[in-house]
Amino acid sequence: MAENGADRRAHTTAARVSDHVPNTGARRRLSICLIGPKFQPSFWGREHALDVQPGEKRAWMMGGALPLLAALTPEGHDVRLIDEAVEDIDFDALGAYDIIGVTGMIVQRDRMRDILLRLRALPALVVVGGPYAAIDEPFFDGLCDVLFVGEAEETWPRFIEDFAAHRPIERRYEQTGRTDMTRLPKPRIDLLKQQHYMAASLQYSRGCPFRCEFCDIIVIYGRKPRVKTPGQVIAELDDLRRDGIKVCFIVDDNFIGNKREAKLLLPEIIRWQEAHGYPLIISTEATINLADDPELMDLMYRANFREVFIGLESPREASLRETKKIQNVHGDPLAEKLARIRDAGIVVSAGFIVGFDNDDASIFDEQYRFIQDNAIGQASLGILMALPRTPLHARLEREGRLRDDGDTCNFEPAQMSRAELVDGCAELLRRLYEPEAFFERVLGNIAASRPFREKRARILAWSKPADRASPLTAARDLLVMTLRLGRALRRDRMLLSMGRRYLALYRGTGGRGPRLSLHNFLSLCILHRHHYKLSRTGGDARSLNMFDAAPLGASSRPALPPAYGPPKMARESLRQA
Numbered sequence: 001m002a003e004n005g006a007d008r009r010a011h012t013t014a015a016r017v018s019d020h021v022p023n024t025g026a027r028r029r030l031s032i033c034l035i036g037p038k039f040q041p042s043f044w045g046r047e048h049a050l051d052v053q054p055g056e057k058r059a060w061m062m063g064g065a066l067p068l069l070a071a072l073t074p075e076g077h078d079v080r081l082i083d084e085a086v087e088d089i090d091f092d093a094l095g096a097y098d099i100i101g102v103t104g105m106i107v108q109r110d111r112m113r114d115i116l117l118r119l120r121a122l123p124a125l126v127v128v129g130g131p132y133a134a135i136d137e138p139f140f141d142g143l144c145d146v147l148f149v150g151e152a153e154e155t156w157p158r159f160i161e162d163f164a165a166h167r168p169i170e171r172r173y174e175q176t177g178r179t180d181m182t183r184l185p186k187p188r189i190d191l192l193k194q195q196h197y198m199a200a201s202l203q204y205s206r207g208c209p210f211r212c213e214f215c216d217i218i219v220i221y222g223r224k225p226r227v228k229t230p231g232q233v234i235a236e237l238d239d240l241r242r243d244g245i246k247v248c249f250i251v252d253d254n255f256i257g258n259k260r261e262a263k264l265l266l267p268e269i270i271r272w273q274e275a276h277g278y279p280l281i282i283s284t285e286a287t288i289n290l291a292d293d294p295e296l297m298d299l300m301y302r303a304n305f306r307e308v309f310i311g312l313e314s315p316r317e318a319s320l321r322e323t324k325k326i327q328n329v330h331g332d333p334l335a336e337k338l339a340r341i342r343d344a345g346i347v348v349s350a351g352f353i354v355g356f357d358n359d360d361a362s363i364f365d366e367q368y369r370f371i372q373d374n375a376i377g378q379a380s381l382g383i384l385m386a387l388p389r390t391p392l393h394a395r396l397e398r399e400g401r402l403r404d405d406g407d408t409c410n411f412e413p414a415q416m417s418r419a420e421l422v423d424g425c426a427e428l429l430r431r432l433y434e435p436e437a438f439f440e441r442v443l444g445n446i447a448a449s450r451p452f453r454e455k456r457a458r459i460l461a462w463s464k465p466a467d468r469a470s471p472l473t474a475a476r477d478l479l480v481m482t483l484r485l486g487r488a489l490r491r492d493r494m495l496l497s498m499g500r501r502y503l504a505l506y507r508g509t510g511g512r513g514p515r516l517s518l519h520n521f522l523s524l525c526i527l528h529r530h531h532y533k534l535s536r537t538g539g540d541a542r543s544l545n546m547f548d549a550a551p552l553g554a555s556s557r558p559a560l561p562p563a564y565g566p567p568k569m570a571r572e573s574l575r576q577a
Helices: 005-019 065-072 106-119 131-135 155-164 217-221 230-242 259-276 288-292 294-302 317-322 334-343 363-373 391-398 418-432 435-447 450-462 471-491 495-512 518-535 568-576
Strands: 031-036 059-061 078-083 099-103 125-129 146-148 197-202 247-250 281-286 305-313 347-354 379-383
Touching (some): 031 065, 065 078, 065 099, 099 106, 106 125, 125 155, 131 217, 146 155, 288 294, 288 305, 288 334, 294 305, 294 334, 334 347, 334 450, 347 363, 347 418, 379 418, 418 435, 418 518, 435 450, 435 495, 435 518, 471 518
Parallel strands (some): 031 099, 059 197, 099 125, 125 146, 281 305, 305 347
């Protein structure tokens, strides 16, 4: 019988694995390279803002997977990290490594495939893991020698020890239990090229108690949140401060998944911030029930949490109930909850999805009006996607509605065609990031709440003078930002058209709301340019995919720029209060 392609790939992989496992010999020192593939430009990546920022920044945020894997590697081996967001891969140099690992998410899958295909020509053992490997094992068929499924805190060290000791290794690893977060080591962020990142990432917990139909987080990490100890978190914050990092995103998919534990951690962060003069701006993700807990919001504010990303998904209650986003329909209306979070001194950015069964063509205008009315400055938007192993995928498969002929929409919508859904989403994204619409939301967020303005001014006053930029540094940064933004707009062929719109908006802030400092306004222009360009790319259909707009696992999640602080008017309001 002729051997099929799958059999040939299996035999080839088996041969490669056996070649790397000699029968005799002492434990050897391994040379290991771990690779994080680059991302396509996205809401989270801020790629179009990086070239305008002061300094030589190449990525918005450090990823968490590579430094953690390095920390989990047993002692006695050499580990190198390559984050393709900040450095190119020299494939010729990779031939010197014993093991090459690649990890990534669904939005990196095409680049993962490209890298893995090139690695097949090298003698190294090629291993793969990460969130996407956990939900789509067949994708990696024939692309790697060893596959890690799900969490790997137990399986990765065992694999390394077995391989180094010439013991047999497996082709597939999946640990049987959930990782005990209290036993995790500090990530080896020292192995990253820190000077090229705008912000750091830190993972405090895994898992979420809710059961949204489209979400794979509970598939990978479970519904019982597991957390690190306050001591672990403070030790990681010490490392960030030591390295001069000033912005950190806590990348948990739901920081308040276990409110009791969060309330034990936050006082420790407050004490740490007070002891060091509030050196670190923090942002995170949470669910909307944060608004129902005044104590928790106050603790987050005092710990210098400046922004929280919330998956609002839709203003349409029927769509939320359909997708089992029950936490978004309990209690009072979303608008009132958002106002309470704002009044607590915290900016809300939010994610929205179109394409639910209860969405018809009117959803696009409804989404736009909700986002504008509630002054959500940074709103990510994407088309619903049925990920493997999720309840949504299983339901649509039963209904015969799954489609595999495109990246943008992989199912048949209930109340419109796929083309109508894609076109409607693209047009909504363009409307949201017209400069007038964007600044209406940002300025509206500040103007709508006196408590917000006062609290943002107060927290700025808490920082030590030594941690603030000197007037000379601030002036230099302002000049650099102005020149770079002008050059960027010229490259975009928008210097006159967009420049005039920005100027009109800046002049108009004094009459229609709080007047921003020039530095703050330029920071927002830089951020807007990223979203504006992204909303008009058109060439990459995947830019409309919800998982380019929404986080997945311990991924890169950017905070707002440090400049997005209290405007001049807010400081004056505090003095007058």
